[in-house]
Amino acid sequence: MLDCALKTDKLNLYYGAFHGLKDVDFCVYRNAITSLIGPSGCGKSTLLRCFNRMNDLIDDVAVQGTILVNDEPLAGIDIIELRKKIGMVFQRPNPFPFTVRENLVYGLKVHGYNKRRYDEILERCLKAVGLWEDIKDKLNTPAMSLSEEMKQRLCVARVLTVEPEIILLDEPCSALDPIATLKIEELMIELKRNYTILIVTHNMQQAARVSDYTGFMLLGDLIEFGETSKIFTSPADERTDGYITGRFG
Numbered sequence: 001m002l003d004c005a006l007k008t009d010k011l012n013l014y015y016g017a018f019h020g021l022k023d024v025d026f027c028v029y030r031n032a033i034t035s036l037i038g039p040s041g042c043g044k045s046t047l048l049r050c051f052n053r054m055n056d057l058i059d060d061v062a063v064q065g066t067i068l069v070n071d072e073p074l075a076g077i078d079i080i081e082l083r084k085k086i087g088m089v090f091q092r093p094n095p096f097p098f099t100v101r102e103n104l105v106y107g108l109k110v111h112g113y114n115k116r117r118y119d120e121i122l123e124r125c126l127k128a129v130g131l132w133e134d135i136k137d138k139l140n141t142p143a144m145s146l147s148e149e150m151k152q153r154l155c156v157a158r159v160l161t162v163e164p165e166i167i168l169l170d171e172p173c174s175a176l177d178p179i180a181t182l183k184i185e186e187l188m189i190e191l192k193r194n195y196t197i198l199i200v201t202h203n204m205q206q207a208a209r210v211s212d213y214t215g216f217m218l219l220g221d222l223i224e225f226g227e228t229s230k231i232f233t234s235p236a237d238e239r240t241d242g243y244i245t246g247r248f249g
C-alpha cells in the first residue's frame, strides 16, 4: 500500500461566494512526484496553497473538509512547523535581495539552528541543487545577480536548508527557458529520492516527463487522478482526454 504524505477528503474552498475547490479528494504519495494540471484558473494553485496554509493570508477564504499531513490534521500543526515540513517554490524565482549566503541561512535563523552547522548545511543544500561548484566562491554576492535558473535553484536550496519532507512547486519553470527548464526537471527527479514533491504545471509535457502521478483539475474539481502514464494514454474521463489532446485549455 502506498501511503499519502498529503491527503484531502471532501476539501472545499470558497473565495467569498466563489466556490474555488469542490469536494476534492486527493493524495500526494510519499517520495514520488505528483503533478497538478488543468487550464488556467481551475484551482491548481489554490489546492497547492491549502497544504501550507498560504490561503490563510487571503481575506474572505473559507475552507471545509479535511487536510492530512502524514495522517495528522493540518489544522492542528503549528504554522512555523508546517512551513518547515512543507517548503514552497514559486513561479518566479524570488530570492531575498541579500547575498546567496544570507538567503540560505535565513530559515536556519528562524528555526534556531546552531550557527556552527550553517556551513555544512549550506554546502549540502547547494550540492543537492547542483549549484555548489558554480557558487561556492560567490556566497557573498547578491542573489539577484544570478541567472534566472540559478535563482530558482537557489530558491529550492533555500527550502531544503530546514529539512522539509514535502516540496510544493507552483509552475517553477514558467519563467525559465527550455534548457533551464530541463535542468530543473532533472533536479526534481533527483530530489524525489529524499522528498515528496507536488508540482503545478501548465506544461503537459513537463507533467508527463517528471511526474509519477497526475491530477487533472477543471473549474475547481479534481476530475481525475492516477498514474501519469495512465492519465496521458488512457484517461478515464472524456474531459481529461479533451484537455490532454489539446481540444481545450
Ligand SMILES: Nc1ncnc2c1ncn2[C@@H]1O[C@H](COP(=O)(O)OP(=O)(O)O)[C@@H](O)[C@H]1O
Residues within 6 Å of the ligand: 015, 018, 020, 038, 039, 040, 041, 042, 043, 044, 045, 046, 047, 058
Ligand atoms: N485571492 C483570490 N480571491 C478571489 N478569487 C481567487 C483568488 N485567487 C484565485 N481566485 C480564483 O480562483 C480560481 C482558481 O485560481 P487558481 O487556483 O489561481 O487557478 P490556477 O492556479 O489553476 O490557474 C480562479 O477563478 C481565480 O480567479
Ligand SMILES: [Mg+2]
Residues within 6 Å of the ligand: 044, 045, 046, 200
Ligand atoms: Mg496557478
